[in-house]
Amino acid sequence: MSEAAATADTAAAHAPAASHGHAPAPGGNLWDGGVRPLGAHSKKFGMWLFIVSDSITFAALLFAYSYVRLSNVWPTPFHGHSIVTSTAMTFVLLSSSLTMVLAVDAANKKLRDKAVLWTMLTALGGLIFVVLHTMEWLGIINDHLMPLIKAGEETKSGWTMPMVWGTFFAATGMHMLHVTVGVGYLVVLALQYKNGKFKAIDIEVAGLYWHFVDLVWMFVFPLIYLMSAKI
Amino acid sequence: MEYVWYFLLFAVLAGVWFGLIVGGAASWCALCAIVGRANKDIVAFLRGELAKPSDGAHKDHGMAENYVVWGALLFFTLLEVGLAYIHLPLLIMLVTLLGLSLLKAALIIGFFMHMKFEKRSFAISIIPATVVTILLLNVIFPDGLRSNAFREENVPEEHADSGEGH
Numbered sequence: 564m565s566e567a568a569a570t571a572d573t574a575a576a577h578a579p580a581a582s583h584g585h586a587p588a589p590g591g592n593l594w595d596g597g598v599r600p601l602g603a604h605s606k607k608f609g610m611w612l613f614i615v616s617d618s619i620t621f622a623a624l625l626f627a628y629s630y631v632r633l634s635n636v637w638p639t640p641f642h643g644h645s646i647v648t649s650t651a652m653t654f655v656l657l658s659s660s661l662t663m664v665l666a667v668d669a670a671n672k673k674l675r676d677k678a679v680l681w682t683m684l685t686a687l688g689g690l691i692f693v694v695l696h697t698m699e700w701l702g703i704i705n706d707h708l709m710p711l712i713k714a715g716e717e718t719k720s721g722w723t724m725p726m727v728w729g730t731f732f733a734a735t736g737m738h739m740l741h742v743t744v745g746v747g748y749l750v751v752l753a754l755q756y757k758n759g760k761f762k763a764i765d766i767e768v769a770g771l772y773w774h775f776v777d778l779v780w781m782f783v784f785p786l787i788y789l790m791s792a793k794i
Numbered sequence: 795m796e797y798v799w800y801f802l803l804f805a806v807l808a809g810v811w812f813g814l815i816v817g818g819a820a821s822w823c824a825l826c827a828i829v830g831r832a833n834k835d836i837v838a839f840l841r842g843e844l845a846k847p848s849d850g851a852h853k854d855h856g857m858a859e860n861y862v863v864w865g866a867l868l869f870f871t872l873l874e875v876g877l878a879y880i881h882l883p884l885l886i887m888l889v890t891l892l893g894l895s896l897l898k899a900a901l902i903i904g905f906f907m908h909m910k911f912e913k914r915s916f917a918i919s920i921i922p923a924t925v926v927t928i929l930l931l932n933v934i935f936p937d938g939l940r941s942n943a944f945r946e947e948n949v950p951e952e953h954a955d956s957g958e959g960h
Contacts, residue, residue, distance in 0.1 A: 602913035611916075615924045622928040633938035650875050654868060660906055661864045668857055767908075774906040781898045785874050785891040792878040 610768045614775045617741075621779050624737060625786055628730040635726060639793035640708070645699060649788045652695045653780065656742075659688025660777045667770045670763035675756070678766060682753035685773060689746040696739055703728070731787060738783050741776045748772065807936050817889075818929040821896045863905045870894050 601608060641649075666681030708728050752769050755761050874894050877887060904910040909917050 600913075601916045601919060603916050608916075611920050615920060618924055619927055622931060626931040626934060630934050630938045633935060634941040646875065646878060650871065653871050657864065657867050657871065660867075660902070661860065664860045664906055665857070668860075771907055774902055777906075778899055778902045781895050781902070784871075785895055789874055789878045789891060790884075790888065794879050 604764050604768075606764055606768045607771065610771045614771065617775065618779070621734075621737065621782070624730075624734045625782060628734055628786065631726045631730060635724065637791070638724065638727060639791045640727065641788050641792045643794050645702075646788060646792050646794060648695055648699050649784055652692050652699075653784050655688050655691050655695070656777050656780050659685045659692070660774055662688060663770045663773045667763075667767050670756070670766040673763070678763075679753045679757045682749050682756070682766065682769075686746045686749040686753070689742050689749070689773075689776075693739060693742055693746065696735065696742075700732075700735075703731075734783055734787055738776070738779055741779070745773055745776050807939060810939070811932075811936055814932045814935065815929070818925075818932065821893075860905060863901050867898055867901060870898050 603611075662681050662685045666678050666685060669675075669681055670678035748769055752761060752765060756766060874891055877890060882890070903921075909921075
């Protein structure tokens with residue numbers, strides 16, 4: 564098997580590598596590079612590597628938050644309104660993950676228009692999430708609950724701590740950045756997929772990114788919001 | 795008598811530390827159990843048998859499964875929010891929330907991100923290294939407890955009492 568064929572870049576490369584019956588592919592066994600030991604498209608593997616590094620980044624942020632929380636007296640600043648908003652945001656994000664699955668499914672079945680529609684709906688879900696989250700942020704900012712505030716300073720809502728809002732804005736801001744980038748990614752992808760520039764595998768890879776953003780929120784939401792809820 | 799308290803503090807710290815490690819390892823095993831039949835496949839991997847093509851890759855699985863997963867994710871989210879309304883002790887709250895979140899993460903990775911249907915060698919290459927790296931971040935927590943012991947005394951009385959945000 565030639566080098567090019569061994570690293571075949573097509574989505575259909577899950578098929579047996581050779582027609583030599585049961586024997587390993589020409590080029591040898593698992594360790595000779597003649598087979599596809601991971602059975603995945605190179606783009607997919609690349610996105611997974613990005614997800615691995617990004618998940619460690621988010622983990623570091625959440626561990627840092629947990630560390631300062633553990634070593635300080637921590638307030639519970641999120642009341643009913645914040646919890647309802649963030650729950651709605653969670654539902655929107657989860658539902659946009661479902662539409663992303665539908666987009667990948669449609670793309671794999673070569674239903675191009677349907678795939679474009681579902682991808683755009685996913686982007687819309689992300690947009691709603693960003694808008695809701697921005698409203699949530701503005702409420703906090705209007706109350707002068709900022710990272711650089713002096714510890715113990717009085718605000719409309721009583722005393723505050725810089726660490727609380729430093730970690731809050733760092734973790735949710737990093738996540739919001741990912742959602743915003745994701746919305747742009749999905750819109751560009753959907754438009755170019757419509758033009759025939761991208762293939763089903765590209766939708767699938769974008770889907771991996773989108774589900775990962777969803778996955779991160781599944782940790783940010785309980786740890787930041789629900790652990791500091793005062794209802 | 796003071797040394798008894800030091801001993802107890804040490805015991806508690808060690809307990810928390812090992813609890814985090816063991817809990818983390820247990821969650822990892824749960825993740826593996828949900829995402830796939832890891833043990834069997836590690837053996838197969840060591841025997842070099844994973845070169846067999848399409849070990850379950852793109853198995854035919856319907857969309858219905860994805861709707862069920864979506865419903866389960868919404869349900870677990872509601873459950874988590876419900877926990878915020880009944881006031882549980884902080885540690886129990888933390889453990890429950892993290893447990894539910896890990897479950898949700900496993901569902902998302904397994905079904906939405908398709909890991910359950912990838913080749914097993916792919917999952918083995920990606921997941922354990924990530925989980926172990928993240929778990930190693932636990933090393934910082936004993937220091938968080940230590941510094942808390944110093945800082946708590948520095949919190950003025952009136953602040954400690956009215957620490958209730960908006």
